[in-house]
Amino acid sequence: MQLTFSEFLATIPELTHDQARTAARDYAPLPYLHRIEGPVRKTQVETGFIINGTEERLKAMLDDPTASETQKMLAAKILKAMSKLYQVEFYINLADPEVAQMFSLAHTLNVLNNDEATRITEAAMYIPAKPWPNTTLYEVRYSRGDMPTKELIPDGRFVTVTTNADCEKHNASIYGFNPRTQQWQSIQAFRNVEKAGTYDAEIPSFAFGWQLRVDDAYGVM
Structure with a gap:
């Protein structure tokens, strides 16, 4: 039976995130x-x-x-x-x-x-194809539940972030702290983050006034 991505990562807990990314890209299921x-x-x-x-x-x-x-x-x-x-x-x-x-x-x-x-x-x-040849560090950290985040300060209906270096292309999830449930929840994302520069996203109306933070898998936020 084919392993899921999370199940595969669970077989290599001793590897660093970078090493796990390489292992996932190279993984080839047995014929x-x-x-x-x-x-x-x-x-x-x-x-x-x-x-x-x-x-x-x-x-x-x-x-x-x-x-x-x-x-x-x-x-x-x-x-x-x-x-x-x-x-x-x-x-x-x-x-x-x-x-x-x-x-x-x-x-x-x-x-x-x-x-x-x-x-x-x-x-x-x-002979199965390699299931995860384009695995990113973001996917590894997200699946392992080890994702650094950075606080965001909204500007009206929008929130922006400026990255200081290039990174693998990914959608960086934005989270808001729901005061009713006392839980962080995904509310939006900065799309196609890759090149150093400024990215923006619109805050959903239900999250106005919430504390915000963003995934920072590459330490570039």
């Missing part, structure tokens, strides 16, 4: 077996069967007096699957424990040879 479906994956299987003469060999196995009943049963099931291979709704799911066990047994008993087994495995193999 996994799933369905052989769609013309590309099914053609991989069919090509292997053609090259290896699989259909002819399995049909001969059904009549081979030296073949065991288990081998004949497996050969019959594989031939049935081959006959349905290009039906749109048909797929072979190697993530299914029963199917995986049968596939493994067919290989072990030489109903499928090494090349056939390899091609089937490759056709069922999925």
